[in-house]
Amino acid sequence: DSGVTQTPKHLITATGQRVTLRCSPRSGDLSVYWYQQSLDQGLQFLIQYYNGEERAKGNILERFSAQQFPDLHSELNLSSLELGDSALYFCASSVRQDEGTDTQYFGPGTRLTVL
Amino acid sequence: GENVEQHPSTLSVQEGDSAVIKCTYSDSASNYFPWYKQELGKGPQLIIDIRSNVGEKKDQRIAVTLNKTAKHFSLHITETQPEDSAVYFCAATEGAGRRALTFGSGTRLQVQP
Numbered sequence: 001d002s003g004v005t006q007t008p009k010h011l012i013t014a015t016g017q018r019v020t021l022r023c024s025p026r027s028g029d030l031s032v033y034w035y036q037q038s039l040d041q042g043l044q045f046l047i048q049y050y051n052g053e054e055r056a057k058g059n060i061l062e063r064f065s066a067q068q069f070p071d072l073h074s075e076l077n078l079s080s081l082e083l084g085d086s087a088l089y090f091c092a093s094s095v096r097q098d099e100g101t102d103t104q105y106f107g108p109g110t111r112l113t114v115l
Numbered sequence: 116g117e118n119v120e121q122h123p124s125t126l127s128v129q130e131g132d133s134a135v136i137k138c139t140y141s142d143s144a145s146n147y148f149p150w151y152k153q154e155l156g157k158g159p160q161l162i163i164d165i166r167s168n169v170g171e172k173k174d175q176r177i178a179v180t181l182n183k184t185a186k187h188f189s190l191h192i193t194e195t196q197p198e199d200s201a202v203y204f205c206a207a208t209e210g211a212g213r214r215a216l217t218f219g220s221g222t223r224l225q226v227q228p
Binding site for chain 1: 149151157158159160161164204206209214215216217218219220221
């Protein structure tokens with residue numbers, strides 16, 4: 001158990017809908033990363049937050065957005081869902097953002113299925 | 116941006132044998148190289164990592180080597196056991212100043228008892 005929690009574990013929805021995925025980082029971790037894992041694209045970085053502020057963006061679609069709240073939990077919002085958005089979504093957390101290279105600990109993921 | 120290539124995509128070994136997985140990266144500014152193990156239905160679990168100021172690191176049956184000049188790093192697992200069967204991912208940071216990871220495509224390791 002990495003200490004990172006993600007809810008829900010599974011999500012099934014229809015095209016065009018909007019969903020919210022939630023992540024709670026390890027106690028004391030200030031940085032949260034979101035990654036998408038799909039069969040054709042592998043594990044890809046989406047976005048990073050540090051202590052409530054966006055710090056880096058990867059291959060995140062405009063239909064997707066995220067935020068980190070004062071209690072440091074993070075939410076990833078996916079809207080106008082398409083079949084191709086079906087994937088595993090992972091959250092990872094680390095302690096710092098600016099000092100050295102921090103170990104990222106991954107949560108168990110949310111499996112999103114878009115029908 | 117960073118590009119990480121990983122080989123082989125599948126690897127089958129007999130229990131007790133060694134397994135080697137290799138990765139190359141493109142950004143010479145990358146300075147952190149973790150390896151993750153992912154079992155079915157679970158998130159990636161860090162098994163070992165290496166920073167660019169070190170050439171080799173060992174943790175019991177697992178070792179990682181880094182060649183900065185050639186921009187490649189490798190995972191070595193000795194005395195493999197059936198519980199080592201999983202998908203292994205290498206990763207690299209996206210260059211100096213960035214913390215997001217770029218992952219290789221994964222290696223499915225099967226250890227035959």
